[in-house]
Amino acid sequence: MSETPRLPVPTWFVGCGNMGQAIVAGWRSAGIDLSSAAVIRPSGQPVEGVRTVASFAEAGPQPRLVILAVKPQKLAEVAEQLRPWLTSKAVMVSLLAGVELATLRTHFPRAAAIVRAMPNLGVAIRRGVIALVSGDADDALRLQLSTIFAPLGFAPWMADEGKFAAVGAVAGAGPAYVARFVEALTKAGEQRGLSHAIASTIALETVLGTAWMAATTGEDMESVARRVASPKGTTEAGLAVLDRDQVLDALLAAAIDAASRRGGELAEEAKSASLAADAQLS
Ligand SMILES: NC(=O)c1ccc[n+]([C@@H]2O[C@H](COP(=O)([O-])OP(=O)(O)OC[C@H]3O[C@@H](n4cnc5c(N)ncnc54)[C@H](OP(=O)(O)O)[C@@H]3O)[C@@H](O)[C@H]2O)c1
The missing domain is CATH 1.10.3730.10 (ProC C-terminal domain-like)
Structure with a gap:
């Protein structure tokens, strides 16, 4: 009998709207323990089955895994608020459509690894597709993430961001x-x-x-x-x-x-926003 996968402790959901809640629903129905996880969303509106707070200060111990589930346009703002809470042990999993690994890395320079995941809403009923891609996740992390995403559906690792975008274009949308x-x-x-x-x-x-x-x-x-x-x-x-x-x-x-053209535009917008944020910091 296979064991129920465990989430890294603690896991934070940063933003938890349509897609964050679809993932929570899928994990809950797979029997995955969410007791040490936290949802951080400005409204503080409760998400069933997970402790929900309105600010990072209330979220508790610093996260080992962050599921970033805000709109791509919010990245610069949210990254600035989130950065002080991240240690070099935090793995970032971004759901943000169109926002590339290189852009995410500029926002989270200390993160242990950056992974992009592109789920579709079928994850809520554990019949989703979740494409995964990373430039810096090692084999152990890939295995760990495969284990926690597989209960949500078909979760392939893609060789590069081009192929990842292709899965997103077909399955995400x-x-x-x-x-x-x-x-x-x-x-x-x-x-x-x-x-x-x-x-x-x-x-x-x-x-x-x-x-x-x-x-x-x-x-x-x-x-x-x-x-x-x-x-x-x-x-x-x-x-x-x-x-x-x-x-x-x-x-x-x-x-x-x-949809792919729009993905390209979003990637460019996210890059420009991160360059502007860098310029402000320097
Ligand atoms: N929906 C899909 O089918 C789908 C598919 C693939 C990928 N995605 C990606 O998933 C991401 C989320 O999409 P969605 O459809 O779930 O959007 P959504 O329903 O609008 O949810 C966005 C979430 O972000 C939260 N938020 C806003 N500002 C924040 C802040 N400063 N700190 C923390 N949280 C903040 C919102 O909090 P409140 O609820 O408190 O306002 C909300 O929970 C997007 O990047 C999208 O590209 C979505």
Whole structure:
């Protein structure tokens, strides 16, 4: 029987909104002990299952692991408040979209290691994807972080930040794209006379059932589509529309390109903010 993984003591969540709480929910449902962890968020609004405080001064002993879960635009401000509480033993795990390792290092020069993690909201139900990348985590730390993130879903280490960004573009933002697809399927059902309640349940269950079936059997999507579409049948007529000029592929590629461009802009903004902060310090 495998043991429940343990978080480094203490672990701090710096910021705990949508994504921080999704991770907390996943860890709680995996039975991970959060009794020594602390959430620091300005509102002090309680996060179920974790001691929550409104300031670093109330957080208790200095952290061994920090999960940085604020908006990228807040990095410079939060880093300035957080730095005095960090020792050279603290490992920083940043969830900040688009903010590169080099930029994080300028904000946290003393940290033992800097790791970027890109989760998606599925971590709350332990079916997430959490890409990991680091330039300075050693094998022992990689193993430790794999052990604590694996209960949240698929947690691969990526070779470089380019590949990490690619996983983020597909999986980090992916739940939003899948949500739109389910809505579009719902609207199509409504246009055929179904009530919203029935159409949305059917759309959701169809996406869930298809994904679950493929995830549990390993069947590829081309084969799933072939099994539904009999030659010259109704599904084949529908697929011919979706497949015409690879319109669906092109649409998703364009959406992901736009998200990647925005990721590049956020990285540049974070770099400029950190250069400005450096200039103020010097
Ligand atoms: N949402 C996603 O699906 C997703 C996916 C991948 C990565 N991410 C990344 O995860 C990060 C968080 O995103 P989110 O969607 O969870 O944002 P969010 O819901 O807006 O949460 C942001 C958190 O930051 C806290 N905060 C603001 N100023 C702070 C300060 N000075 N010190 C400490 N905490 C502070 C807020 O506290 P209060 O609650 O008290 O206001 C809030 O808890 C972002 O960097 C994003 O790029 C998000």
